[in-house]
Amino acid sequence: MQMIQTVLLTVLVFFVIVTIHEWGHYYFAKRAGILVREFAIGFGPKLFSFKRGETKFTLRLVPAGGYVRMAGEDPEIVEVQTGQTIAVRLKDGVVHRIYLDRLDERSEAIRGEVLSVDLERQLHIDLDIDGEVEKYSIHPQALVIARGNETQIAPIDRHFSSKSVGKRAMAIFAGPMMNFILAFVLFLVYIQMAGIKDSILVGDIPNQQSPAAMANLQVGDKIVTVNGEAIGVDFGRMIDIIAENSNKPVDIRIERDGVAQNISVTPLPDEAGDGKIGVAPSYGTRSAGFGETFTAAGTLMKDMTVMIFDGLKMLVTGQFKLDDLGGPVRTAEVTAEIAQQGIVQLTSWTAVLSLYLGIFNLLPVPALDGSRLLFIGLEAVRRKPINPNREAFVHFIGFAMLMLLMLVVTYNDILRLIRGE
Incomplete structure (x- = not known):
């Protein structure tokens, strides 16, 4: 039963973040008067479909994204010829x-x-x-x-290409925008469920021969100061102070069961010579107020955005090898692992995935929303549209390269699973 629940939650995460993205395209295209022929989740062979109004809604076999097919984006498929x-x-x-x-x-x-x-x-x-x-x-x-x-x-006034630059740009940007909105809402929910961090606790002491264990630090102790410096929730600062005092006594003020006491710990050097005491942290939390919820969610969104861009920068500069990349299989595997940790962590992870999908789609890579926005921007500057055949060719090449990359990283993911990595 636990396995079934994990699988269902994993599928639900992908379904939600892809559907909200495509719904953004769909909703603003409809607002602009564009005929939306198909709203699809997944690629490849059709598994299920129904038609509502002018649009066919389909679920397809390969769960690697989705698309909204608008009239005029591609050569029209309706042909009635003279003499027929x-x-x-x-x-x-x-x-x-x-x-x-x-x-x-x-x-x-x-x-x-x-x-x-x-x-x-x-x-x-x-x-x-x-x-x-x-x-x-x-x-x-x-x-x-x-x-x-x-x-x-599709009369010409229902074509994507017939609409103003602003309406077309909004119909394209709306997909990533909805992912950003979803991410922020999920971060709000996460903060309400998880609370605000207000202290560092001793979460674990893995080695009972470590300096922390020998000094009688205990799981659940609240870290107040290290060498007289208030730590708050900055575990990184605590690590830095300890690292600088290898083989030197460090005074740690703690609270245990509401009683304050001082403990002296002598860090031992690791291979790099940095002092370590052998403590894994956890955090004390409190309920978030209304204003704090929005502030904390905004901070989380900013921090995750910086982390995502740092990762993309490392990818561009070659600091990642191709074997280090994970595709849909790896992402699903990680999502399943997080789903087993509970709904709180899964909510946070879903927010990160939604944020990543929004950012990734805005990259100026052919076939992605960012590339399409770039072409619309060039049209606005030139005051005349780009040759649609050339644009379609660029997007086709980009899509083919993305599919090739997805095949490679999926192959790597499957090899990892076979090797048990």
């Missing part, structure tokens, strides 16, 4: 359905040869019906039906 024999169904004299195959089975439909057609601007179709030319208007939400699939036409 089709059938149309009218409602109040306007074409609502266009049939491209199985014409003999289309009841109450008018059959004819296409003389001219415009599905994007003029929204009209001229048919040769038994030698007579009939002109029809096409409804802006008309459906083209072929091979059992229904595809809604």
